[in-house]
Amino acid sequence: MPAPFQPKFVDLVRNFTTTQGTGNFVLGAAVAGYSSLASAIATGERFYYCAMGVDKPAEREVGRGTMMANGTVAREPISGPPINFSNGQKSIALVVAADWFDAMARGDGGGLTLAFTSAAGAAIGETATGLETVGYSAPGIGAARYVYDAAINSVFVAAHPAWSFLVADGRGFRLAEDVLQLEHFGAVPGDYSSGAGADCLPAWNAAMDYLDFYPRNVGSVSVIYEGAREIVFPGAQYFFSDTLNLKRTLRLTGMGGSFFGGDATILRWPVGKAGIVVNSYNTLGSGVEDPYTTSASGSIIRGFKLRGGFAGAEGEYHGIRLRARGAIEDCAIENFAGDGVHIWASSGAGGATEGNANNWSINRCRTAGCRDGLFVSGGDANAGMATALDSSANRRWGINDRSFLGNTYIGCHSADNGIVAGQPSATIVAHGGNRFYVKDGEAAGASINAPPVTPTDNAWWGFAYAGGVSAPIVPAWVSGIAVREGGAYRTNNLNASNLFLGCYSEGGQAPAQYTTPTLVVGGLLGAGTRGTGVHLSNHQGRLSSPKSIRTESTFLAEGSGSSFGPSGTAPASDNIIYVDCTNFGNTIQFRSWLDNVGVEDGFIASVRGVGMLWNGSNNHIFRIANVTAAVLTPTGLDVTGAVGGASLKLSGKQILSGTAAPVGGAYARGDMVFNSAPSAGGPPGWMCVTAGSPGTWKAMANLAA
Numbered sequence: 001m002p003a004p005f006q007p008k009f010v011d012l013v014r015n016f017t018t019t020q021g022t023g024n025f026v027l028g029a030a031v032a033g034y035s036s037l038a039s040a041i042a043t044g045e046r047f048y049y050c051a052m053g054v055d056k057p058a059e060r061e062v063g064r065g066t067m068m069a070n071g072t073v074a075r076e077p078i079s080g081p082p083i084n085f086s087n088g089q090k091s092i093a094l095v096v097a098a099d100w101f102d103a104m105a106r107g108d109g110g111g112l113t114l115a116f117t118s119a120a121g122a123a124i125g126e127t128a129t130g131l132e133t134v135g136y137s138a139p140g141i142g143a144a145r146y147v148y149d150a151a152i153n154s155v156f157v158a159a160h161p162a163w164s165f166l167v168a169d170g171r172g173f174r175l176a177e178d179v180l181q182l183e184h185f186g187a188v189p190g191d192y193s194s195g196a197g198a199d200c201l202p203a204w205n206a207a208m209d210y211l212d213f214y215p216r217n218v219g220s221v222s223v224i225y226e227g228a229r230e231i232v233f234p235g236a237q238y239f240f241s242d243t244l245n246l247k248r249t250l251r252l253t254g255m256g257g258s259f260f261g262g263d264a265t266i267l268r269w270p271v272g273k274a275g276i277v278v279n280s281y282n283t284l285g286s287g288v289e290d291p292y293t294t295s296a297s298g299s300i301i302r303g304f305k306l307r308g309g310f311a312g313a314e315g316e317y318h319g320i321r322l323r324a325r326g327a328i329e330d331c332a333i334e335n336f337a338g339d340g341v342h343i344w345a346s347s348g349a350g351g352a353t354e355g356n357a358n359n360w361s362i363n364r365c366r367t368a369g370c371r372d373g374l375f376v377s378g379g380d381a382n383a384g385m386a387t388a389l390d391s392s393a394n395r396r397w398g399i400n401d402r403s404f405l406g407n408t409y410i411g412c413h414s415a416d417n418g419i420v421a422g423q424p425s426a427t428i429v430a431h432g433g434n435r436f437y438v439k440d441g442e443a444a445g446a447s448i449n450a451p452p453v454t455p456t457d458n459a460w461w462g463f464a465y466a467g468g469v470s471a472p473i474v475p476a477w478v479s480g481i482a483v484r485e486g487g488a489y490r491t492n493n494l495n496a497s498n499l500f501l502g503c504y505s506e507g508g509q510a511p512a513q514y515t516t517p518t519l520v521v522g523g524l525l526g527a528g529t530r531g532t533g534v535h536l537s538n539h540q541g542r543l544s545s546p547k548s549i550r551t552e553s554t555f556l557a558e559g560s561g562s563s564f565g566p567s568g569t570a571p572a573s574d575n576i577i578y579v580d581c582t583n584f585g586n587t588i589q590f591r592s593w594l595d596n597v598g599v600e601d602g603f604i605a606s607v608r609g610v611g612m613l614w615n616g617s618n619n620h621i622f623r624i625a626n627v628t629a630a631v632l633t634p635t636g637l638d639v640t641g642a643v644g645g646a647s648l649k650l651s652g653k654q655i656l657s658g659t660a661a662p663v664g665g666a667y668a669r670g671d672m673v674f675n676s677a678p679s680a681g682g683p684p685g686w687m688c689v690t691a692g693s694p695g696t697w698k699a700m701a702n703l704a705a
Helices: 098-106 154-159 201-211 441-447
Strands: 014-017 046-053 060-067 090-095 146-148 174-175 229-232 238-239 244-246 250-253 265-268 274-280 299-302 305-307 320-322 325-327 332-334 342-346 361-368 374-378 385-392 397-403 408-410 412-415 428-431 434-438 462-468 487-492 497-500 511-512 519-521 529-531 533-538 541-544 579-581 586-591 603-604 608-610 629-632 635-638 646-648 653-658 671-673 683-690 696-699
Touching: 098 635, 274 299, 320 325, 342 361, 374 385, 385 397
Parallel strands: 229 250, 238 265, 244 274, 250 299, 265 305, 274 320, 299 325, 305 332, 320 342, 325 361, 332 361, 342 374, 361 385, 374 397, 385 408, 385 412, 397 487, 408 497, 487 511, 497 519, 511 529, 519 533, 653 671
Antiparallel strands: 014 090, 046 060, 046 090, 146 174, 428 434, 434 462, 533 541, 579 608, 586 603, 629 635, 646 653, 671 683, 683 696
16 A cells, blocks of 8 residues: 655745756755755655746646655656656745645545554554545444644644544644544454453543534533534444443444344443443532533434343443433343333432433333343433333343333333343242232232232232242242342332333233323233233223222222222222213223123213212122112112112202102202002102202102002
8 A cells, every 4th residue: 555645734845956857856955035845844754846947937847745865855746747847947845735625625535645543643554535534444444524623733642642533743633523433532343242352441531532622512502402423333342341421412323223223233341330321411420510511411322232241240230321311222231230221310319319311212122131121210200201112031120110200101012021040039939839929019028928829919929820930030939038029010109190002011920010190001911910000901892991990089999809999998988980971972891890701890871970989888880979779780770769868869859769758858849759669540759849848749640540
């Protein structure tokens, strides 16, 4: 490969020469008022020159010259062959040729080349044509463009030895574009399948220093969301000895494709280290930092496989941690001692939970081999959305949401969580030929209290499915065993309105455990659902829910035995369920909480504003409001409203039964008493025509004899 042409520019340099023909220029004296070429140019250095006859100006040549060891100047005309100079005096001057400016404008090379240095300061040996690189010796490097920057000089270059794109002699060039690669800063990717390799962390730090030196949107009124610079990682493996802390808005882009990232670009970390942290302005170091330089809010991470160094001991070493708003796309996150994605942020909390990650986003990602696939908690980790997230084979939960206000999950998938090798404590145990899961919040009691001997639940354990021991993932229960909650999905904040829409879970793992007001709509939940959250599904064209429905004043909780309600007791009298059927032309089904096979299903026609209560004493679902004995059954409505007792009301009018008109009590005009013992020729009942106590009553027309 020819030596790269790196032009040197020095002002006011000109010599006389009497050279004839096409050979090298032999230099004479310096022109008055100018420096000589010999004093400005060292042996081997290159430059643009212009040679012209003093008395024969038609003889002239512009080219690239090289200072030779014998003091002559080697000639390389820019266009055409060398000029065959005749006798007479000529001048040769150091110039900036149009070739230079043409190359800068075109960006296509134009034959101009630049020399670059490696991170150690040595010549790389590759060239850049025009202002566009054609390659580095480091693998994976791509093209980049450069511009002149007078701020760069030999002192600057000496202070930034890792910036491999600086010219060898420190003359004013820098990256001209917003897309960077760590190879520009000395990173050496490779095959780190063993978990080790050349550390790319110094290159990352050098890239961050570069971005600090060249900020974007300088002088902007609001630069907290300054233009996001992009760092592109080609298809290779990169090893980092420590966590990558994002302190400005960045786009980190790997070459992984859609859905789970693939293996194109792999980022690796050792044991006891987290992966990437997206920081808020006040989460780096102690105290509140400058919000205009240390906020990574709005960063995007996409197209990677992130692999941690989990080796049996769990800790707070997460794949990606969001302490500020961020988006994660097309990534696979595996084998971290902490969570795959960890979002715990509460603005003003200080310490480890400080931050604001509201409106976080995860799309087309996979987490596996982590503690929780996705963990969300805190007062400012809300209104986020995860779509097409596959959280499988994690050691605890697929999705564990403890947020204050709730988040949305669409089309997510979960399998084999809590039942993988290497988990520090069990989420499912075998006992008496059945498998049981730990109820949420009951791990301590479950460790010392045995599961039932039959396929039922008790205070600490829930029946999962039939099966025996499958060591080590499903051990036998023994007193003192280390257990913890885990499984498909979990919500546990009574204030958080989480939504799971069309999400799926495979069987085998522990069921999802939701708390109200979580709403689960559709999906095929093979692992099942437990808790008080509502799961709405469409069976045979009828909307049904096997869980409790929110009431006017409280939430009904799933009880045990033959009754339903908190702790197995009937709900209070003000727990009224209101159903507006105005817009439904077909029958709506409310499945019995006591019998999910539908023996006690209740059917309600299109009637607006009917108030209903659960009736514990009769083991039916509904009753008309405040009527003790009225129940709604598959065979009809049974109302026992005796005179002097409770009544059925229709449009505010009491409807009772008895053998005579009332003789006591207050009644309104229009109240009715049906004759409970009618006879031929006798009245079918009585109606109040004047309100009072008991008011004026008239017998209805007698029945036919």
